[in-house]
Amino acid sequence: xxxxxxxxxxxxxxxxxxxxxxxxxxxxxxxxxxxxxxxxxxxxxxxxxxxxxxxxxxxxxxxxxxxxxxxxxxxxxxxxxxxxxxxxxxxxxxxxxxxxxxxxxxxxxxxxxxxxxxxxxxxxxxxxxxxxxxxxxxxxxxxxxxxxxxxxxxxxxxxxxxxxxxxxxxxxxxxxxxxxxxxxxxxxxxxxxxxxxxxxxxxxxxxxxxxxxxxxxxxxxxxxxxxxxxxxxxxxxxxxxx
Amino acid sequence: xxxxxxxxxxxxxxxxxxxxxxxxxxxxxxxxxxxxxxxxxxxxxxxxxxxxxxxxxxxxxxxxxxxxxxxxxxxxxxxxxxxxxxxxxxxxxxxxxxxxxxxxxxxxxxxxxxxxxxxxxxxxxxxxxxxxxxxxxxxxxxxxxxxxxxxxxxxxxxxxxxxxxxxxxxxxxxxxxxxxxxxxxxxxxxxxxxxxxxxxxxxxxxxxxxxxxxxxxxxxxxxxxxxxxxxxxxxxxxxxxxxxxxxxxxxxxxxxxxxxxxxxxxxxxxxxxxxxxxxxxxxxxxxxxxxxxxxxxxxxxxxxxxxxxxxxxx
Numbered sequence: 001x002x003x004x005x006x007x008x009x010x011x012x013x014x015x016x017x018x019x020x021x022x023x024x025x026x027x028x029x030x031x032x033x034x035x036x037x038x039x040x041x042x043x044x045x046x047x048x049x050x051x052x053x054x055x056x057x058x059x060x061x062x063x064x065x066x067x068x069x070x071x072x073x074x075x076x077x078x079x080x081x082x083x084x085x086x087x088x089x090x091x092x093x094x095x096x097x098x099x100x101x102x103x104x105x106x107x108x109x110x111x112x113x114x115x116x117x118x119x120x121x122x123x124x125x126x127x128x129x130x131x132x133x134x135x136x137x138x139x140x141x142x143x144x145x146x147x148x149x150x151x152x153x154x155x156x157x158x159x160x161x162x163x164x165x166x167x168x169x170x171x172x173x174x175x176x177x178x179x180x181x182x183x184x185x186x187x188x189x190x191x192x193x194x195x196x197x198x199x200x201x202x203x204x205x206x207x208x209x210x211x212x213x214x215x216x217x218x219x220x221x222x223x224x225x226x227x228x229x230x231x232x233x234x235x236x237x238x239x240x241x242x
Numbered sequence: 243x244x245x246x247x248x249x250x251x252x253x254x255x256x257x258x259x260x261x262x263x264x265x266x267x268x269x270x271x272x273x274x275x276x277x278x279x280x281x282x283x284x285x286x287x288x289x290x291x292x293x294x295x296x297x298x299x300x301x302x303x304x305x306x307x308x309x310x311x312x313x314x315x316x317x318x319x320x321x322x323x324x325x326x327x328x329x330x331x332x333x334x335x336x337x338x339x340x341x342x343x344x345x346x347x348x349x350x351x352x353x354x355x356x357x358x359x360x361x362x363x364x365x366x367x368x369x370x371x372x373x374x375x376x377x378x379x380x381x382x383x384x385x386x387x388x389x390x391x392x393x394x395x396x397x398x399x400x401x402x403x404x405x406x407x408x409x410x411x412x413x414x415x416x417x418x419x420x421x422x423x424x425x426x427x428x429x430x431x432x433x434x435x436x437x438x439x440x441x442x443x444x445x446x447x448x449x450x451x452x453x454x455x456x457x458x459x460x461x462x463x464x465x466x467x468x469x470x471x472x473x474x475x476x477x478x479x480x481x482x483x484x485x486x487x488x489x490x491x492x493x494x495x496x497x498x499x500x501x502x503x504x505x506x507x508x509x510x511x512x513x514x515x516x517x518x519x520x521x522x523x524x525x526x527x528x529x530x531x532x533x534x535x536x537x538x539x540x541x542x543x544x545x546x547x548x549x550x551x552x553x554x555x556x
Contacts, residue, residue: 021331021332084329089327092292094346
């Protein structure tokens, strides 16, 4: 399969263009500010209520915010280029479809990391107020990045299905919502398939990482879902060839 | 850098967009694709540029198959798609840099090529403007510049002058001729004078099939109907219908004479003759013998428009 041989020198320009396009428009700033406002308000209003030096509230809220935030960030990645016709130009350059998808994926992931970075201020605040346990915090951030990565890969796939960004957003939201809710509907499931459904649930794996345990089973889960969604996204580009 | 297209078929669902097309383009040739909208021009170009594969048939660019060596082929081709899609939020220089990098150009070599394309395409004044702010003519120049940024040996342009005003068309056409001098070029258009002005060879496509292939002059010759000559004579007192027309009729292969206008000792005739016979000399001799003055003599040639019309409305 073509996806196996990728050239970073092709991914690079696509990554840089996409990242620049995020930060050249007000979209990135608006999204970041809204994200920080929601998380900041939630963090500060709970801090003195719980009265413990813990980032737990952040790790509870952010995956929820990501459900809407990530599809909004990824919806334009392929849909916009499909609509304007630049995708035809891009795919007739000597670049593999998988390189296009990977460049866009990494750009969105970088934006996500840039959005999360300011929340480290909360951690510094906590360190003044008490002594938070750093292990779960680091693990929590790794978990957030992995969860976000999975959402982004799914979002790009959704964006590759249509030229309509709203449709891309809704499809993306629907899929990540299904992954998020999978381990929360177990009581309605027959007991035979319940463990499988639970394993599919992204929050189940995020939860176990956020407790401070980085288990290879969770890493394999995140890696394989991300990889699978990126392969589907590449296939959605190649759909023109069918 | 030659292009060989063999038995190309492309079906969209049940409808055939192109149906068994074969042709060759020789190195250095400028080939014009003519055809009504929906004839299969764009589809053929999309297949050659590796945007999509054919249902059956093959395309080879410089001996490389578009299916087996897609990346290699794409390196050799510069492509200007229909409607000239561009990233409107990028400025000209950034966009050219991006295009160059996708063709694996870096550093000094890249800067050199960008500078050259900016110069050749006349983009100096707008280099730091966003593409979205540019006029259609400038956008077309940017599109041309990106398609040539890696100095490709093959240039494929889908309606490069559509939507431009006559001055811009003339500019872009001159640019294509200048840039395409050492390249193999395929361009599609529905402006027939463009083909005459820029192309060495014409392919007329209709309903997914090639209906004509040759130089513009060849096609005009092949589809030439009966010869028609407009003749204006100063005959003094001679009666145009009674005296002049019979004399004209006596000149060689004339099949018919019609009087178009007369007055003040002048008369204008339309003279029809057998296809391919040039009777102008015979007409001149008749006039001289009769002491008439030839004020105007014009042989009407079938235009490419007529050829096109004849082939694509049948």
